[in-house]
Amino acid sequence: MTIEQIQEEIIEEFSAFDDWMGKYNLLIDLGRELPVLDPKFKTRDFLIEGCQSKVWLYPEFNGSTVSFKADSDALITKGIVALLIRVFSGRSPEEIISADLHFIDKIGLRQNLSPTRANGLLSMVRQIKLYAIAFKAKNTNK
Template identity: 65%
Template sequence: MTIEAIQEELIDEFSMFDDWMQKYEYMIDLGKSLPLIDESLKTGDKLIKGCQSKVWLHSEIKDGKVVFTADSDAIITKGIVAILIRVFSNHSPEEIAKANTDFIDTIGLKEHLSPTRANGLVSMVKQMKLYAIAYSAQQKQ
């Protein structure tokens, strides 16, 4: 499934809810479904800068695809990172690096988050794309 198809799927899922309380509950459920990250990966170098809560993001290359795992100490934030992992994980570095993230605005995520959480969301996307760019550069060497 392409990144765009996954984004469309998320847009459809979020459009099923009438109000933002339901959407927050859905995000929390997505966060709960996130596989547990190994405690050894909860290190300072994996922390996302710019997030109000702690978010650990780990990436690795498997069969030419970037695989992300993450955790957070806040349930809403864990839901946000779960959405981003669903979109970006298991795609090539090039696909991730060039991916459009307009779906975030389409589902209204940024406008319904506190300013600090919205900044954290931007920081998470930026970090995922930076990992992808780094892996892309490594593959070209």
């Protein structure tokens, strides 16, 4: 599946809920299902600035694709991180860099998270793209 197809899939899943509690319950479930991040990566180096709750994001690059592991101390945030990982993990740096992320708006996350939260979400996306840019540069310099 392409990044675009995964985004469509997520939009479809969220469209099943017309109230916020349903959407939040889904995010909470997604957060709970997120694979555990090794505590040794829960350091300042992997902490994302700009989020009011703590989010740690750890990237791994195998030379062709990037995978992400993450955690958050807040469960709804963790659910949002889980969605981002589903979209971006296992993709090439180029795919990540050029991805147009529209599912966030479509499922109403951006409008309905408080502005500081929305900024947190943008910080997460920015950090994911920055890692991809760094890995791409690493490949080109080989």
